[in-house]
Amino acid sequence: MTQPYDLLKQLVALDAHFKYQARAPAGETWFDTVVGSHPVLVSAPHACAHSRNGELKMQEEYTGAIALYLAQVCDCHAIVARHQADEDPNWHVESEYKNAIQSLVERHNIGFLIDLHGMMNRYHMGVAIGTIKGGSCDPSMVEPHFIDAGFVSAEVHGLQQSVEAWRNVVVDHPRFTGGVVNHTVTRFVAQQLNIQSVQIELASEVRVVESAATQDWPCEYRGNPEAIVASVHSLQSLIRSSGC
Ligand SMILES: [Zn+2]
DSSP states (O other): OOOHHHHHHHHHHHHTTOOTTOOOOTTSOSEEEEOOSEEEEEEETTSSOEEETTEEEOOOTTHHHHHHHHHHHHOEEEEEEOSOOSSOTTTOSSOHHHHHHHHHHHHHTOOEEEEEEEEOGGGSOSEEEEOTTTTSSOGGGTHHHHHHTTOEEHHHHOSOSSSOGGGEEEESBTTBOSSSSSOOHHHHHHHTSOOEEEEEEEEGGGTOSOBOOOSSSOSOBOOOHHHHHHHHHHHHHHHHHSOO
16 A cells, blocks of 8 residues: 555646636647556546536545546546636536546546545535435445545435544435435536436545645645545545446
């Protein structure tokens, strides 16, 4: 297993590939794809700023870096937003990004998709697993990987106040169902492409290694190294057990 310090350093290096609020050069797509040999696809559609019905939504930092890291260590496939987009693939029905997922899935016989997102810390949980109430995959194939890495299931105990907030993992939280109402990537893959999929929302604490102050967010931020290592190891374990 990679040493925690190396893992965090690699995430910072990978994060430098992302042009959060810049357009792709003419003739290039705003997202990148990585082809692997293990039949799982990790997606990070909100890794850069994107536009939903004319409103600019901010990037979900480090979701792209984590997806690229997982593709490297698990030899799986990845698709990540690397520049600002004029669409929101997790909202719009017609989407260049969804079309690219369809062609990757069909070309490489992919059997499982993990759609990574970033949520704020304010929900008092580190990870929200969205399975469309079991419609996109069985939650019991996902959650145990997080529990094994040190997270605590809110299914059994509710959100625990007695543990660090990041350790709480919730399945199908009403706010993060993975697509009961919206045209998410997870829903598209499950219902249109007929393969299993899951949406995983990671709080800032479990994904952002370091983030400089910007105009939009005037404070430097560092997540919790132990929490970031735990979330990445959970995802590695999930990928290795899936897709075959
Ligand atoms: Zn998102």
